[in-house]
Amino acid sequence: MEVCVLASGSRGNSIYVSGGGVSLLVDVGLSARELTARLKKAGIDPASLRAVLCTHDHSDHFKGLEVFSRRYPVRLFANDGTAAGIEQFFPGRAFDWEIFETASGFDIGSLHIESFTVSHDASDPVGFLFDDGVSRLCVVTDLGQSSTVVRDKLARCHCVILESNHDPDMLMASDRAWSLKSRIAGRSGHLSNADAAELISRAASRDLRTLLLAHLSEECNTCALALNSMRAALLQAGRGDVRVEVLSQREISPRYVV
Ligand SMILES: [Zn+2]
């Protein structure tokens, strides 16, 4: 399977996944113009994409969807709650959704996909596990706390894209409103570096080879803090061999073969 993260963070998210003869995007949180430019820069033909899968109805995950899905013939997948939430944002536009049940599995070509609930303040937010019969990839960003389901999914994967959103001290010292600070740090908000590290130390199996840290706050985190926290946890768990990298809002990631 191949994965390329086109953008990750509160100003826009989109992830390219290719496996089982199918190429798709998880979320279209950049403008269609910016996303198309980034795809081309990464050597990906936007016309080759078969589907877009939506994780949840926050605009940093879907704001380019309306234009992108008119421009390219992609199938649109979401659960009911997310589809309804996105439609509210684009009045008058009827999307041709393919609705999946959260916690169910479905196939696109030979790529098997499982969705699972995450704790986040959106209509019905999910993470995804992709299985092309050779390797498994988990995408889990935007969650305030882990759960047995999340740990079980991570434990099965060779590559994990996991949120490592903020450093709690930097969040508290920031000039954000108290309500926003408590939303971010709350159970339906975002994982801190320490939360992400603890989750991986509990959930990582011997299968895990690549860990990509996602959705870093630009104001309340640094790459070094996120990396150091995760690397220390992996070393302590005897998994210093896992490749750990940080994803960026501004830069396209390499194309990882996982
Ligand atoms: Zn987000």
Ligand SMILES: [Zn+2]
């Ligand atoms: Zn969100």
